[in-house]
Amino acid sequence: MLDLVELFALPFMRRAFLAGALLGVVLPYLGVFTTLRRMSFFGDGIAHASLAGVAIGIAAGLQPFGTAIVVGVLFGIGIFVLEKKTRLSSDAIIGTIFTSGLALGVVILSFERGYQPELISFLFGNILTIGSSDIAIIGALTLVILGFLIANHRAIALTVFDAETAWLSGVRTSLLEFIFYVILSLAVVLGVKLLGIILVSALLIIPPTTAKLFSRSLRAFIVTSIVLGELAIFLGLVFSFIFDLPSGAAIILTSALIFTAALLLIYLKRLFRGGVHR
Helix, strand or coil: CCCHHHHHHHHHHHHHHHHHHHHHHHHHHHHHHHHHHHHHHHHHHHHHHCCCHHHHHHHHCHHHHHHHHHHHHHHHHHHHHHHHHHCCCCCHHHHHHHHHHHHHHHHHHHCCCCCCHHHHHHHCCCHCCCCCHHHHHHHHHHHHHHHHHHCCCHHHHHHHCCCCHHHHCCHHHHHHHHHHHHHHHHHHHHHHHHHHCHHHHHHHHHHHHHHHHHCCCCHHHHHHHHHHHHHHHHHHHHHHHHHHHHCCHHHHHHHHHHHHHHHHHHHHHHHHHHHHHC
């Protein structure tokens, strides 16, 4: 049986669990509003486009995580501006931006010798690459994001459900949407170190999707999403350590298993109720 004390004694696992605990709050929290606004594709777009930032950082000899954050936010702002200033649909804009960013990243990295290990790490996540400086960045930005979400919770919720009523109530909806796009882009890129570019958006989507099956209020929706996100991260990191799996894949598969179990539970409850009524 795995000794959890021994597991937490390993410095790289402590950093991974700390990063995971932070991301397990902010990504599912944002995911609630993202799924309600039907913006699930946005997370994928920013994550893939951030590869360009990783590539620029590697090519310029800078910290790839830092440049990925900057480029990811710029792409998020670009999506917001194009949505507001053009007649193009959101999915077309996001699809164009994320494929362009991904292609740019691959081209830049192709000129760098020995880039493959770095690329694999960012694509699929690697707990061994999470350093103390990464924890500081993730921690500071997570606090900023959570502070904004908590302070503007009602305004964001009203804007999501009825933007016109929110505007009439005095909410500066355009500014609120702009900031939401920025913090959503930030959160997605923060998750890249642990979950990888390919998989990070899944933590934005799967816990809220699972929580929606059981939640009867927005508050319950948010709390359940966060609990499920934290559970998936904790169990996923434990499984990744035991079975020597990529951390991102282990976390997302765990989240998917929780979703499957939730569906099965609901089906069995309905089947049981149907049997009783007969």
